[in-house]
Amino acid sequence: MGEFELIRRYFSPLAGQSRAASLVLGPGDDCAIERVGPGNDLVFSVDTLVEGVHFPAGYNPEHLGWRALAVAASDLAAMGAQPVCFTLALTLPEASPQWLDRFSRGLARASRAFGLELAGGDTTRGPLTLTLQVHGEVPAGGAILRSGATVGDYVCVSGALGEAGAALDYLDTASPSSDQLTVLKRYHSPVPRLELGIALQGVASAAIDISDGLLADLGHILEASAVGAELDSQAVPVSSAVSRLKGREEALRLALEAGDDYELCVTTPPALWEGLPESVRTQLSIIGKVVAGSGIQGVDRVLVAGGYDHFGSK
Ligand code: ADP
Ligand code: MG
Numbered sequence: 141m142g143e144f145e146l147i148r149r150y151f152s153p154l155a156g157q158s159r160a161a162s163l164v165l166g167p168g169d170d171c172a173i174e175r176v177g178p179g180n181d182l183v184f185s186v187d188t189l190v191e192g193v194h195f196p197a198g199y200n201p202e203h204l205g206w207r208a209l210a211v212a213a214s215d216l217a218a219m220g221a222q223p224v225c226f227t228l229a230l231t232l233p234e235a236s237p238q239w240l241d242r243f244s245r246g247l248a249r250a251s252r253a254f255g256l257e258l259a260g261g262d263t264t265r266g267p268l269t270l271t272l273q274v275h276g277e278v279p280a281g282g283a284i285l286r287s288g289a290t291v292g293d294y295v296c297v298s299g300a301l302g303e304a305g306a307a308l309d310y311l312d313t314a315s316p317s318s319d320q321l322t323v324l325k326r327y328h329s330p331v332p333r334l335e336l337g338i339a340l341q342g343v344a345s346a347a348i349d350i351s352d353g354l355l356a357d358l359g360h361i362l363e364a365s366a367v368g369a370e371l372d373s374q375a376v377p378v379s380s381a382v383s384r385l386k387g388r389e390e391a392l393r394l395a396l397e398a399g400d401d402y403e404l405c406v407t408t409p410p411a412l413w414e415g416l417p418e419s420v421r422t423q424l425s426i427i428g429k430v431v432a433g434s435g436i437q438g439v440d441r442v443l444v445a446g447g448y449d450h451f452g453s454k
Pocket of ligand 1: 147166167169171187351
């Protein structure tokens with residue numbers, strides 16, 4: 141049983157049981173939404189990182205502090221929410237002052253950078269595990285959901301993709317080259333697209349942050365919106381550092397499939413796209429269009445021509 145099947149079978153039935161009128165959105169999106177006043181929605185999400193699963197054993201504590209909050213905050217970016225505060229449930233094998241000093245330094249830097257203030261938490265002994273709950277705000281009804289994409293919308297992605305995925309090959313490199321440092325920085329210190337998410341409020345019809353890979357995460361938008369997409373793989377923004385390190389073909393594969401970049405994938409009606417300020421449009425690449433149907437078309441053919449067969453024989 142996969143993660144999503146498990147949730148669907150055992151936990152989705154719990155959602156909607158008490159019909160809390162102020163719970164605007166339950167499970168299934170990047171965050172849940174609660175109407176906390178006539179004009180304001182609280183947008184919140186929780187994420188857990190387990191040593192040996194989400195980060196390697198012995199991982200640099202300062203990077204861990206930054207990364208844990210960045211990953212959690214990225215779900216606020218995906219909803220277009222203004223960050224407010226977070227809680228931290230920390231399970232530690234031992235109270236090492238050296239480790240805690242470095243971890244809290246990374247966390248403090250991220251907290252300042254993202255405008256998320258520590259509001260509480262829980263501290264226990266056990267295998268190293270971090271759970272962060274983030275809170276953000278949007279004007280009532282203003283959050284960007286996964287479910288709003290409609291036929292004809294542009295599919296857009298921010299930044300360049302594939303760097304964090306490429307970094308996995310260099311985590312133990314003793315003296316990394318400048319391109320290797322570029323991709324390692326992306327893995328260790330991702331920057332959630334908080335300002336871009338807020339700028340896209342009222343413009344993007346749907347959004348998701350790319351935690352699992354472009355194809356997988358765009359797939360979640362398409363499923364939630366009951367539409368398909370036609371992608372132009374030549375338009376997918378591939379990292380130039382990854383292209384130099386791995387070659388263009390592997391760089392494109394990483395851009396489509398690898399996770400951990402924490403860029404945004406959004407859909408926008410063309411008319412609203414034209415009205416976006418230049419400073420916002422330059423942060424995004426148009427990589428395709430929303431079409432009727434389901435799933436992602438256009439990618440397999442081009443990749444097969446390039447020697448890579450993503451969807452198998454078709
Ligand atoms: P993200 O990658 O954006 O953090 P996830 O893939 O972790 O999202 O989760 C997908 C959706 O499933 C989210 O809406 C989340 O709230 C929901 N979800 C995950 N685990 C559970 C659970 N145990 N009970 C209820 N909902 C869950
Ligand atoms: Mg997400």
